[in-house]
């Protein structure tokens with residue numbers, strides 16, 4: 001891996017996008033490496049939660065690598081968006097293990113889109129986020145036009161996309177785009193603390209809950225029916241037996 005760092009400690013896999021000289025901009029190679037790292041973490045029995053972060057103190061990710069697509073044709077642009085959505089952004093969203101984005105600075109364009117594909121976001125107080133694509137003559141292509149309205153509402157999303165501006169961490173918090181804002185020093189410890197709470201719960205149930213929540217945002221899919229199906233499937237799992245037995249025996253479940 002040339003552009004990312006991956007560490008696993010206490011069942012938390014931290015994936016760090018590591019191109020600080022380019023503010024961690026997502027080039028093709030970085031996207032491919034992230035895709036592979038998500039696959040590996042999902043299969044790894046030692047991983048229960050994934051944290052995505054950027055290296056350095058300045059940026060989570062300052063966007064897709066503009067230098068890489070500046071001379072693209074429409075067909076190449078289509079392929080860039082479609083392939084990126086498939087191998088990374090949708091994969092992160094559908095990951096069966098919780099993915100937390102630790103937004104440690106600029107999260108712009110593809111960077112905010114990556115953070116929005118994660119299951120939720122925690123920001124440091126220096127974070128500045130936005131979708132500046134229209135200032136470059138393009139539109140968000142990694143799911144931003146869809147996930148931003150889901151998270152902040154259509155009107156706020158339209159304003160953010162149309163102005164191409166950045167909002168600060170406090171505003172992102174007030175919009176519900178990030179769940180918590182903490183100091184830079186507290187950012188990773190806060191993510192790890194939340195990951196610790198998540199890890200007390202059934203990994204199988206967590207995966208099913210992610211599927212059920214996501215189902216409600218897929219066109220043509222009945223989220224309530226998906227919930228019933230996931231609920232039903234829970235009853236045949238060892239985790240369900242362990243969770244309910246532990247409760248009745250007044251002990252902590254061992255998942």
Ligand code: COA
Nearest residue numbers: 021022023025062063064065066067106108109110132133
């Ligand atoms: N793609 C490619 N390179 C990028 C980049 C991106 N999205 N964002 C930053 N970089 C590079 C810069 O070109 C610069 O490289 P250089 O030193 O080789 O010239 C380096 O990262 C540092 O960025 P710089 O612009 O000098 O930092 P800054 O503190 O002055 O400004 C930003 C920070 C985030 C405001 C500015 O970098 C920016 O506007 N980036 C583009 C954001 C964007 O439009 N993203 C959406 C892309 S679709």
